[in-house]
Amino acid sequence: MIRLDLQKKGYGGVPVLGPMQLHVGRGEVLGLSGASGAGKTTLLRILAGLDTRFEGTLEVRGRRAMVFQNPTLMPWRRVIDNVTLPTSATEAQARAILARVGLEGVEDHWPGQISVGQARRVGLARAFVTKPDLLLMDEPFASLDGARVEDLLELTAALIAETNAAVVIASHSAAELDALATRFARVDGRPARLLQDDRVRAGS
Numbered sequence: 661m662i663r664l665d666l667q668k669k670g671y672g673g674v675p676v677l678g679p680m681q682l683h684v685g686r687g688e689v690l691g692l693s694g695a696s697g698a699g700k701t702t703l704l705r706i707l708a709g710l711d712t713r714f715e716g717t718l719e720v721r722g723r724r725a726m727v728f729q730n731p732t733l734m735p736w737r738r739v740i741d742n743v744t745l746p747t748s749a750t751e752a753q754a755r756a757i758l759a760r761v762g763l764e765g766v767e768d769h770w771p772g773q774i775s776v777g778q779a780r781r782v783g784l785a786r787a788f789v790t791k792p793d794l795l796l797m798d799e800p801f802a803s804l805d806g807a808r809v810e811d812l813l814e815l816t817a818a819l820i821a822e823t824n825a826a827v828v829i830a831s832h833s834a835a836e837l838d839a840l841a842t843r844f845a846r847v848d849g850r851p852a853r854l855l856q857d858d859r860v861r862a863g864s
């Protein structure tokens with residue numbers, strides 16, 4: 661569960677996010693849309709606890725994990741260590757989640773030896789290995805081609821269903837948000853507000 665009551669967030673005195681409230685409970689997936697530069701990453705970093713320089717209050721129950729726009733793997737560590745080291749997961753847990761995301765056999769590769777799509781899968785493995793209660797995902801499928809996005813969407817939906825976490829996912833793609841989110845909001849304006857979006861999940 662996460663609850664944010666944000667009054668103000670800016671950089672160097674320039675306001676970026678205005679007053680906004682947000683609550684996400686277990687099993688809910690909030691899909692965040694918004695123009696480039698609207699403030700989605702800024703909001704996710706606040707929710708993840710990576711940026712505490714804002715006016716307002718943040719209440720979090722449970723363990724948080726974040727999937728970044730760029731998986732930022734440590735190039736001097738093998739794939740398996742990129743999962744265990746930042747998360748303190750055991751090697752067995754890391755091997756199990758890497759197999760789950762389709763990376764059996766590449767555990768001992770170096771990040772420079774794997775594809776962009778595989779690096780994205782490592783990013784997912786690193787986030788899901790700790791079975792987070794709260795998951796923040798920032799454009800997790802950016803710079804992948806259509807078929808790879810389809811595969812990863814399916815995998816991500818399955819992983820989310822298994823954890824029953826509270827999830828916030830930002831994406832420019834309405835199709836990605838439709839595939840994953842149970843409710844929608846838009847980051848809009850300057851300073852940005854959070855507008856509830858009444859779209860219902862495709863097929864519901």
Ligand SMILES: Nc1ncnc2c1ncn2[C@@H]1O[C@H](COP(=O)(O)OP(=O)(O)OP(=O)(O)O)[C@@H](O)[C@H]1O
Binds near residue numbers: 676694695698700702
């Ligand atoms: N560290 C920073 N210092 C100064 N300004 C910043 C910083 N990070 C972001 N900004 C500014 O804050 C605004 C919101 O940026 P943010 O990255 O949150 O937007 P976004 O919605 O995630 O964009 P995109 O969809 O392109 O990733 C932008 O105007 C950006 O230039």
